[in-house]
Every structure is written in structure tokens, then in C-alpha cells.
Amino acid sequence: MNIRDVAKRAKVSVATVSRTLNRGAAVDARTARRVWKAVEELVYYPNRSARTLVSGRSHIFGLIVSEITNPFFPEIVQTFESLAVEHQYEILLASTIGSPQRMEMAVRRMLEARVDGVAILTFGMEDYLLRHLSFKNLPLVFVDVGPRLPRVSNIRVDYLEGILEAVRHLAERNHERISFVTGPLTMRSAVARKEAFQVALREAGLPVSPELVVEGDHRLEGGRKGLRALIATSNPPTAVVCSNDMTAIGLMREAFELGIGVPRELSVVGFDDIHMAEFMTPPLTTVRMSQSELAKLAFQALHYEVNTEVVAPQGREYVLKTRLIERRTTGYRIRKRL
Numbered sequence: 001m002n003i004r005d006v007a008k009r010a011k012v013s014v015a016t017v018s019r020t021l022n023r024g025a026a027v028d029a030r031t032a033r034r035v036w037k038a039v040e041e042l043v044y045y046p047n048r049s050a051r052t053l054v055s056g057r058s059h060i061f062g063l064i065v066s067e068i069t070n071p072f073f074p075e076i077v078q079t080f081e082s083l084a085v086e087h088q089y090e091i092l093l094a095s096t097i098g099s100p101q102r103m104e105m106a107v108r109r110m111l112e113a114r115v116d117g118v119a120i121l122t123f124g125m126e127d128y129l130l131r132h133l134s135f136k137n138l139p140l141v142f143v144d145v146g147p148r149l150p151r152v153s154n155i156r157v158d159y160l161e162g163i164l165e166a167v168r169h170l171a172e173r174n175h176e177r178i179s180f181v182t183g184p185l186t187m188r189s190a191v192a193r194k195e196a197f198q199v200a201l202r203e204a205g206l207p208v209s210p211e212l213v214v215e216g217d218h219r220l221e222g223g224r225k226g227l228r229a230l231i232a233t234s235n236p237p238t239a240v241v242c243s244n245d246m247t248a249i250g251l252m253r254e255a256f257e258l259g260i261g262v263p264r265e266l267s268v269v270g271f272d273d274i275h276m277a278e279f280m281t282p283p284l285t286t287v288r289m290s291q292s293e294l295a296k297l298a299f300q301a302l303h304y305e306v307n308t309e310v311v312a313p314q315g316r317e318y319v320l321k322t323r324l325i326e327r328r329t330t331g332y333r334i335r336k337r338l
Contacts, residue, residue, distance in 0.1 A: 001042045009038035022057075060090045061302055062110040062118035064103075068095045070218075070246065071274040072291060076121060079295035087303060089116075096122055117141070117302040121294065123189045139305035141298045144189050148314040153301035155294065155318045157189070159196040162287035162322030163241065166269045167200035169285075169324055170239045174333040175267060179212035179237035181226035181247050190218070193243045193271065212237055216247045223250025231258070238266065238333045245270035245277050245286055252280065252329070263331035273325055282328035289322050 003021075007014045012031060020027045020035040027035070038044075063080055065073045077093060084091045092113050094106030110118055117139035139151045146154025170178050180197045183190030194213065201208050214229045216222030223242060230236055242248035248270030252262055260266050262282065270277060270286035277284040297318045305316075 001044045003044075005042055006035065006038045006044050009042060010034045057116050057306070058114045059088060060092055060113055060115045061299070062092045062094070062106075062113075062115040063298075064094050064096065064106055064110075064118060064120050064122055066095065066122045067097050068093075071276055072244070072246075072272050073121075075275065075291040076295045079292040080119065080299050083296065083299040087299075089303075116306050119298040119302055121298060123187055139302050141301045143294070144192060146315060146317075150311050150313055150315065151305055152315040153305065153318065154315060155297050155301070155320055157192075157289060157320045158322055159193050160199060162271070162289070162324055163193065163196040164200045164203065165324035166241055166285075166287055167197070167204050167206070169326065169330060170241075170267060170269070171204045171206065173239075173267065173331060175237075175239040176206060176333075177209070177212060177235065177237040178206065178239045178241060179209075179214070179230050181214055181216040181223060181230075181240060181242045181251065183216060183218040183222075183243040183247070185215055190243055197241055216243060218244050218246060220246055220250035220253070223247035223252075224254035227251045227254040227258075227260075231260075239269070239330070240266065241269045241271070243271055245272045245274045245284060248284055248286065248329075249276075249280060252284070263329050264334070267330040267333075269324075269330060277325075278327060280329075285327045285330045286325050287322050288325045289320065294320055 003014055003017050007017045010017065012035060016027060016031060017035055020032045061084060063077065065076065067073065068077070081091050092110060092115060094102070094109060096103045096106065115138070119141040121143055123143060137151060139153070140146070141153045141155065143155045144157055146152050167178060178201065180194060182194045185191055185194070198208050211233050212230065214226050216226045223246065226247065227240070230240065240251060242251060248268050252268055255262050255266055262268055268284070270284050271289065273286045273288035273290070277286050297320060301316065301318060
């Protein structure tokens with residue numbers, strides 16, 4: 001079946017069918033319903049390349065994430081895809097796993113597919129993507145690092161508010177030596193979380209001790225190594241805030257191996273609130289950065305840029321709030337040190 005068969009069945013012109021399939025504004029609702037009924041009856045599948053040539057749009061959004069096996073990202077992908085389907089878009093998904101080669105391949109696939117925009121939710125390698133995509137005048141969405149350029153949107157995560165809540169929560173439970181396990185400090189998002197933690201300590205009137213801030217890798221093993229480094233200090237902490245939940249889970253596993261009770265001897269706070277956090281033993285207290293809300297903001301930003309004629313000279317900014325979710329890995333400090 002081809003577009004002429006659809007036009008014949010719907011008793012309209014080929015141009016009307018084309019405008020209907022491409023969501024043109026010039027087709028009245030009754031005619032459009034007749035066209036879509038004919039499409040369904042004939043089991044007609046429009047040629048994507050032809051539609052792109054006619055409309056100038058592919059109705060595809062690119063989505064680039066860091067690592068699909070990281071529990072932080074599946075909900076983002078699912079939410080983004082659900083919104084895309086709801087708005088008659090497809091998504092082209094790529095994960096970089098920190099590899100420049102994978103990143104280059106992802107960029108090439110996006111450009112070859114003539115995507116209408118790209119959401120870059122990688123928390124790393126954003127500079128590379130910006131250099132290769134911005135010259136195409138594509139709508140782009142970044143997290144935290146979006147430059148102030150036309151058609152570039154930036155989702156700014158309010159790390160400080162959630163981490164402030166976490167530090168206050170621990171201080172209220174008599175913790176004075178609170179440590180932090182960062183993410184890789186080559187990532188600007190990890191640096192932002194570390195700086196938010198230091199500001200939170202100062203606001204709580206607590207000392208910022210360099211020996212209590214150790215670098216991790218946002219993975220389970222980074223959390224395990226982080227705890228070993230912290231308990232090797234002359235005056236170990238009684239509480240630890242982690243840059244993400246995977247770090248916190250790895251740290252809790254190492255605490256279990258070392259016979260350190262959580263939260264009886266060591267309080268632990270994560271960041272992200274991934275799905276498995278509430279199913280840990282004990283359930284993990286964490287700072288929620290909603291993955292579904294992040295995906296919604298990213299999709300809405302792309303969809304708006306594609307459909308608006310008003311170009312913001314310095315791009316647009318969206319804010320993602322964070323908040324503490326109290327569970328059972330934090331408790332009152334006791335006199336016993338690690």
C-alpha cells in the first residue's frame with residue numbers, strides 16, 4: 001500500500017494525506033479522522049525518509065545516557081520514551097559508557113537519523129557532544145552544564161537544598177564528623193555535589209575536614225574503597241554522605257564485611273533515590289533527584305524548542321529540585337567510634 005491508496009480510500013488528495021500524517025495544521029478534524037481510519041484499514045506504514053523530506057522533521061528525539069546498566073538511568077529512558085510515544089515521537093537511544101568511540105558513534109547515528117533534538121543526560125563528556133552537535137542548530141538539553149546558547153536548554157539540579165537537608169538531619173542526630181564520598185571529580189556534577197556538601201557543613205556550623213572527603217567513582221567498588229579510606233583516618237566519621245546511591249550501597253556492603261553496624265555505628269546517606277534504595281537492608285536514607293522528573297523536563301524542553309518560533313538568545317533553564325527521603329540508615333551518634 002502507498003499514500004495514493006490511502007488518499008483513494010479516504011476520498012481526499014495525496015497532499016491532504018501527507019499533511020495529516022505530518023500533523024499539519026491545515027487539515028480539519030473530520031478529514032483527519034477519515035485519513036487515519038484509511039491508514040488503519042489499509043495497514044499503511046509511512047516512509048520515514050519521505051516524511052522527513054516533506055515535513056523537514058524526523059519526529060525522532062535522540063537520548064544519550066552514560067550507562068544503561070546503572071540503575072539511575074532505566075527510569076529516565078522509560079519515562080522519556082513514554083512521553084515520546086504520547087506525542088507521536090520515536091527515540092534513538094545511545095549509551096556512552098565513558099568511551100569517546102561510543103560517543104562518536106552515537107553522534108553519527110543521531111545526525112544520520114536527522115533527529116529533531118537530543119537530550120544529553122550523561123553527567124560527563126558534554127563538551128564533546130556540544131562541539132559536534134551545536135553547529136547543526138539542533139535543540140539540545142544538558143544537565144547542569146548547558147552553555148548559554150540559542151536552542152540549548154539546561155536542567156539545573158538544585159543539589160544544595162537536598163544535601164543541606166541531609167547534613168541538618170545528621171547534625172540533629174548529634175553527628176559532628178560527617179564525611180563525603182564524591183563521584184569522579186573530572187565530572188562537573190560530582191564537583192557540584194561536593195561543593196554543596198561543603199556549603200552545607202558550614203551552614204550547620206561543622207568543620208570541613210579535608211581528610212573526610214574522599215573521591216569515589218559513582219560505582220559500588222568506589223563506595224567500598226571510600227569506606228576503607230575513611231576508617232583508616234585517625235578520627236573516623238560517624239556519618240557518611242555519598243555522591244550517589246550506588247556509592248552508598250557499596251559502602252554499606254563494605255561496612256557489613258567489616259562488622260560495622262549501619263546505622264548503629266555509622267549513618268549513611270545516598271543521593272539519587274534509585275528504585276533499589278528503599279529495598280536495601282536497612283532501607284537507604286537518600287536525597288531524591290527524581291529520574292522521572294528529569295526525563296519529563298528533558299522531553300518538555302526539546303518538544304518546546306522544536307515547536308516554538310521564539311528562539312531564546314541565551315537558551316532556557318529548568319530547575320530540578322532535590323529533597324531528603326528519610327529511611328533507616330541514619331541514627332543518633334553513639335560514643336563508640338569505628
